[in-house]
Amino acid sequence: MARSIIVSPDAQKVAEYLESRIRKSGINAVTYYNPLASHFGMPPVTEAWQIHPLCGIFEELDLDDHSHGRPFRTAVVINEQKKYPGNGFFKMVKKLRFPEKVRFTESEMMSIYSQELVALEQLYTKEN
Numbered sequence: 001m002a003r004s005i006i007v008s009p010d011a012q013k014v015a016e017y018l019e020s021r022i023r024k025s026g027i028n029a030v031t032y033y034n035p036l037a038s039h040f041g042m043p044p045v046t047e048a049w050q051i052h053p054l055c056g057i058f059e060e061l062d063l064d065d066h067s068h069g070r071p072f073r074t075a076v077v078i079n080e081q082k083k084y085p086g087n088g089f090f091k092m093v094k095k096l097r098f099p100e101k102v103r104f105t106e107s108e109m110m111s112i113y114s115q116e117l118v119a120l121e122q123l124y125t126k127e128n
Contacts, residue, residue, distance in 0.1 A: 010053070011060040014040065018061075018073045019124055026121035032080045049088060062092040071119035084113045 007015065017039070021029035033045040033054065042053050049055050058074045065072050072089065079086050090109055094101050104112065 007060050007064050008057070010040075011057045011064075014054075014057050015061055015064075015073060018076055022073070022076060022120050022124040026125050027117040029076045029120075030078050030117075031076060033077055033086070034080075036077055049086065055088065058088060059092065062089075062096065066096040071116045071123060073120065075113060075116035075120060084110065089113075 014036075017036075018029070021031065037043065037045055037052070037054055040053075045052055045054065054077075058077075061074055062072050065074075072093070074089055074092075075085055077089075078084050090104055090112070093112055094104065
């Protein structure tokens, strides 16, 4: 397990919001990028993801989740057209969990995504 990560105040706010959604709705807690950005007063998400505030926040959350052996909370934030998380999510999954993997197939991405949602529901709804 990696070392514990100190999460910024902005990342903590997003984490608490996502956790609340998961506790309330389980695997149905999904939301889209732009409503999440809007909820926190951030600009809309565009093709320039790397410079959007959520990009750094999601990286912090994924590193924190990985360091604690948790499923990635960012899995509940999905692309409105694809209906699953964006490329950044799968890049972090690959980097942190499957570093030897060259790329994921579409089927593998859907499997990873589905497994994350189930694991999130199990983790956060059993606490209630």
